[in-house]
Amino acid sequence: MGCAVTAVVQAGRVTAPGRATAHQAVDVRPRVRRLGLRKPVPLAAGSGVVLLLAVWTAGSATGLIDPRVLSAPWTVVTTGVDLAVDGRLVENLAVSLGRAAQGLAWGVLAGVTLALLSGLSRLGEALLDGPIQVKRAVPNLALLPLLILWFGIGEEMKVVTIALGVFIPIYIHTHNGLRSIDKRYVELAETLRLDRRRFVTRVVLPGALPGFLLGLRFAVTGSLLALVVVEQVNGTAGIGYMMELARTYGQTEVIVVGLVVYGVLGYTADQAVRLLQRRALTWRRTLED
């Protein structure tokens, strides 16, 4: 290094003595306004949540926040612990998770099947895509009265509602994923004389997997959203039921515990899908990082 620098300086002295000093240490760059983001600050991601918690704590401690409006954070924590200890939280959580999982499973199955039918055949597309787009335009909540009439207010209605919310993003993203598979791979499959079954399992499904997994992320969060709604319609168990009951008795702290549980559930589920995404798409990760 040192040698190289002296060499440059000496060369500079010989050819252009005036410029040698300017080239030595000063980092001269063309001036370009930065439009992109600066480098991320470490640990900054959590600061918003910490700030919010701090405001909440301070408000409760000073009495600015009425505990009837919003319980103090420590009340929420102790209530959470109490609920967990006496088993109510776990029991309700299990019921809720069971519902979400069941709805998710049916929704994913329906979404993938419909995406394949409509994605791989012109007839399927003509028959299926239209109605699904119409369904997509109707808010899930607007269907609830009809679903209650059809399925009653029991478990069936709840699972169906969740599944109906889930299959849309799965369908949209899987369909889009498999329709955007490079035509060159289809040609390849033709020249390799793949039969339809192998074409679907070796080319279509893996090719549509990135799309499917993106849809799954939406679907997982969607299933929890639908859960909130259906559990407050005449439930007899579940996190939503627990919260609804707490509203009747004015137990703000239980409601907040329920909210926290929903939040943690959603976040954990999303992280789980992202992990799955990274695992399943190793072939792509070699490009990304």
Place this chain on the structure above:
Amino acid sequence: MAAHAGGLSTTAAAVVVRDLVRSYGTGAGVLDGLDLEIAAGEFVAILGRSGSGKSTLLRALAGLDHDVRGSGRVEVPRNVSVVFQDSRLLPWARVLDNVVLGHEAPPARAREAGRAALAEVGLAGRERAWPNELSGGEQQRVSLARSLARSPELLLADEPFGALDALTRLRMHDLLRDLLRRHHPSVLMVTHDVDEAIVLADRVVVLDAGRIALERRTPARDGSRPTADPGPHRTLRAELLEALGPDTDPARKDTL
């Protein structure tokens, strides 16, 4: 025009194309009554400017022209394999899985054939790699291995080395010659590189406006090709470039 000058071998034709017509709806025919025969084990290179119909011919032989209007007779062997300009490896399948994709043999035998083919192209040990981890030349070698693993009777190659740098391309020429010496498929290779055509093929065909404009056998048919005897090579090269069109010169041949 001295077409058929080399004399077509009428014995054991692997490929027979008779009066082939193809057009893409816009009226003008892309292939206009083309006749071509390829003998078993023969290597034919197709040269032509863009729009001369060379890719259309290859796609017709590969059976990839589903929605293209046309008529004529195309006879190809049962076992045809295509090498594309891009390696066309499925990015989500590991190298060996790509090589055995669609292989007719039972899985164990297919994988064995796949491993052998990979070893032949010098990629033994890379079976578990992802295609994206390989260089362009390596990817194209995997694609060659995929074709060879199913012992094709006819190998169709659409500018197989067009996307590679000059040095890699020369290495691929050697590799291909070596592979063909052992496997003996008939080959139809579309290329825009006159030298590549002369160096590799037994016969060079120049297409123009959907018809054969010129057809020549290459100087030597054994291993001691052009470099040992540059004279005939140069003459043929000049003749082919002439047939490719008036605005063709060696410096611009890549844009054809």
